[in-house]
């Protein structure tokens with residue numbers, strides 16, 4: 843009896859395990875990269891509110907958030923972007939256009955612009971509101987620059 847129960851449980855676990863894996867191709871990768879982007883938006887959003895005067899400028903927080911964005915720009919996230927995980931496959935809930943792969947040298951260039959702009963922001967965001975204001979625009983533009991090329995709803 844015990845053995846049967848164990849077997850039934852294993853079969854159930856296997857069935858569920860397979861089901862969640864088969865639910866959507868590249869589900870984990872797409873979830874991870876969208877969550878990564880949300881983290882960027884969260885950090886940049888607070889900085890944007892400070893820059894616009896919608897939130898009190900806080901030098902330490904501004905520096906920390908800007909450094910987060912710069913650190914994120916330097917992560918090697920290649921594993922989140924497997925070939926074939928673009929929106930030409932209707933089974934995948936992604937806004938990543940095939941251009942993210944087919945235009946790769948251009949995408950790498952956009953990525954480079956983001957690394958550079960966020961580096962300048964990381965160095966300056968903690969040096970006063972006007973320095974934050976001077977350097978945040980280029981970061982926002984670097985996000986948009988890539989989105990225009992590779993993100994479907996932009």
Ligand code: HEC
Pocket residue numbers: 872875876877879880882883886911935936937938939942949952953956981984985986988989992993
């Ligand atoms: C190198 C290209 C690139 C750069 C740079 C980039 N993004 Fe994205 N972003 C994408 C792609 C591609 C998607 C679509 C991902 C998907 O749906 O699988 C995306 C999606 C998003 C999303 C939507 C996520 C969701 O929940 O669906 C947000 C928000 C976002 N990006 C914010 C940012 C911010 C903020 C920056 C800059 C600090 C940034 N991105 C920089 C390529 C980029």
